[in-house]
Amino acid sequence: MASVMFTDCSSSTTAAAPSSRYTVSFILSSRCPFSSHLLNLSCSGPQPPSVTHQLLPLSSPILKHLEIFYYAAMAAETSAKIIDGKSIAKQIRDEITVEISRMKDTVGGVLGLAVILVGDRKDSATYVRNKKKACESVGINSFEVHLPEDSTKQEVLKHISGFNDDASVHGILVQLPLPSMSSLFCVLHFNLFFLNLVMRTYLLNETTHMNEQNILNSVCIEKDVDGFHPLNIGRLAMHGREPLFDSWTPKGCIELLHRYGVDIKGRRAVVIGRSNIVGTPAALLLQREDATVSVVHSRTNNPEEITRQADIIIAAAVGQANMVSGSWIKPGAVVIDVGINPVEDEKSAKGYRLVGSQQRECTTTNEGGGFIVVQLVNDPIPLKQDAKSAKGYRLVRDVCYEEACMIASAITPVPGEVGPMTIAMLLSNTLSSAKRMHYYK
Numbered sequence: 001m002a003s004v005m006f007t008d009c010s011s012s013t014t015a016a017a018p019s020s021r022y023t024v025s026f027i028l029s030s031r032c033p034f035s036s037h038l039l040n041l042s043c044s045g046p047q048p049p050s051v052t053h054q055l056l057p058l059s060s061p062i063l064k065h066l067e068i069f070y071y072a073a074m075a076a077e078t079s080a081k082i083i084d085g086k087s088i089a090k091q092i093r094d095e096i097t098v099e100i101s102r103m104k105d106t107v108g109g110v111l112g113l114a115v116i117l118v119g120d121r122k123d124s125a126t127y128v129r130n131k132k133k134a135c136e137s138v139g140i141n142s143f144e145v146h147l148p149e150d151s152t153k154q155e156v157l158k159h160i161s162g163f164n165d166d167a168s169v170h171g172i173l174v175q176l177p178l179p180s181m182s183s184l185f186c187v188l189h190f191n192l193f194f195l196n197l198v199m200r201t202y203l204l205n206e207t208t209h210m211n212e213q214n215i216l217n218s219v220c221i222e223k224d225v226d227g228f229h230p231l232n233i234g235r236l237a238m239h240g241r242e243p244l245f246d247s248w249t250p251k252g253c254i255e256l257l258h259r260y261g262v263d264i265k266g267r268r269a270v271v272i273g274r275s276n277i278v279g280t281p282a283a284l285l286l287q288r289e290d291a292t293v294s295v296v297h298s299r300t301n302n303p304e305e306i307t308r309q310a311d312i313i314i315a316a317a318v319g320q321a322n323m324v325s326g327s328w329i330k331p332g333a334v335v336i337d338v339g340i341n342p343v344e345d346e347k348s349a350k351g352y353r354l355v356g357s358q359q360r361e362c363t364t365t366n367e368g369g370g371f372i373v374v375q376l377v378n379d380p381i382p383l384k385q386d387a388k389s390a391k392g393y394r395l396v397r398d399v400c401y402e403e404a405c406m407i408a409s410a411i412t413p414v415p416g417e418v419g420p421m422t423i424a425m426l427l428s429n430t431l432s433s434a435k436r437m438h439y440y441k
């Protein structure tokens with residue numbers, strides 16, 4: 001693979017530059033897992049030209065012109081098996097559909113999932129829409145409450161309480177994140193009068209902002225399909241206890257591993273991220289599957305070294321696009337990339353593209369009797385275009401896919417296939433909740 005790339009470059013160099021009078025500058029991304037290999041190659045040959053090596057970070061503006069070396073190498077070989085979460089998710093949804101209709105025939109009634117959305121985050125609105133569509137596709141009734149950003153905690157609690165008591169609702173989900181104090185301040189445009197008012201009410205403990213913990217705790221554990229209830233997490237963490245629900249995103253990751261025949265028992269796993277939604281329950285679930293688990297978070301020293309020891313990586317961090325580069329990955333590891341970082345991007349209003357999936361074209365010219373000039377001809381090509389979508393943001397992943405797919409034995413692709421899986425698991429949790437309520441096996 002690497003030789004293909006450098007044979008091309010160096011052979012033309014050798015043809016044009018039979019002596020060491022010429023200086024060729026190979027500029028490689030320092031994140032390229034094969035950079036040392038490539039440097040060796042570039043020095044090989046009977047009469048190597050004098051070579052200047054520069055290793056640059058991917059963010060370097062110089063790479064705008066020269067990173068084609070790196071991308072060309074990456075495109076030449078993809079060894080990882082692609083974990084096709086989309087088709088597994090479809091398979092699971094089909095199984096759920098059959099199970100729901102079987103249950104309807106025996107018990108009667110329709111399953112119901114209630115989603116409470118507070119505020120106007122674009123990504124949250126998309127996720128809620130996706131859940132609604134998924135519910136409809138398998139025959140689950142979806143109840144949606146959309147409250148304004150400045151709703152009071154009491155209003156949210158009132159709706160939760162209603163759903164707790166409603167026998168036609170088998171699962172309740174409060175979409176996170178809830179509006180925080182700071183977003184409420186934004187809503188109030190920092191108007192000092194209102195700020196004063198808010199602070200007073202806050203101090204009087206009549207809070208208008210959302211207290212996530214209070215709100216989540218008010219969802220009754222039997223309907224908490226997110227599995228966020230402290231008692232549920234306690235059961236998940238304890239030996240010999242069974243949680244009522246596995247959090248659906250980590251459950252989706254484990255299901256992908258199972259359905260792809262990945263051995264978990266006795267393997268080293270690293271979970272990047274330790275949130276209540278993904279990282280912590282993912283680590284607990286992997287431990288239940290007898291993996292030896294390490295958790296990497298924002299304060300971890302040397303996360304790269306720890307991650308490189310893992311046979312299985314679940315990446316669910318925030319804010320560090322393409323953080324997990326090739327050098328973080330042990331050859332043959334299985335990589336599940338959960339992380340998606342929506343980045344506001346006005347230019348993407350027509351659709352969105354996934355960073356790290358760009359293809360580029362180049363021309364190689366031999367100018368001035370010695371220098372190899374590699375030009376970027378085209379702008380990055382959007383991998384996924386969706387003219388109907390008006391999202392205004394693009395998604396940035398945690399794992400650098402181009403690098404990872406060269407090193408890992410299996411990987412979730414870009415666009416991510418974890419999303420559809422997680423939603424399938426939410427439906428599965430709703431079904432098991434209904435079964436439990438109706439004593440149906």
Ligand SMILES: NC(=O)C1=CN([C@@H]2O[C@H](COP(=O)(O)OP(=O)(O)OC[C@H]3O[C@@H](n4cnc5c(N)ncnc54)[C@H](OP(=O)(O)O)[C@@H]3O)[C@@H](O)[C@H]2O)C=CC1
Binds near residue numbers: 277316339341419
């Ligand atoms: N595809 C899907 O179905 C789903 C995708 N997601 C995505 O997964 C990601 C994680 O979600 P969520 O867990 O809710 O996010 P949170 O913000 O709650 O947690 C992020 C975690 O990442 C850790 N982290 C942040 N920066 C770094 C870093 N540089 N190195 C290592 N760890 C870091 C944080 O560490 P610390 O605790 O120290 O702050 C924290 O534990 C998000 O991108 C989200 O959009 C989530 C659910 C479903």
Ligand SMILES: Nc1nc(=O)c2c([nH]1)NC[C@@H]1CN(c3ccc(C(=O)N[C@@H](CCC(=O)O)C(=O)O)cc3)C=[N+]21
Binds near residue numbers: 173248340416419420
């Ligand atoms: N109470 C609660 N429970 C959650 O589990 C929860 C939550 N709140 N708030 C937000 C996060 C995030 N989350 C996602 C679910 C599906 C996709 C998903 O379908 N993703 C698609 C892309 C979707 C898109 O195009 O934007 C994919 O990865 O391919 C993403 C993220 C669940 N979370």
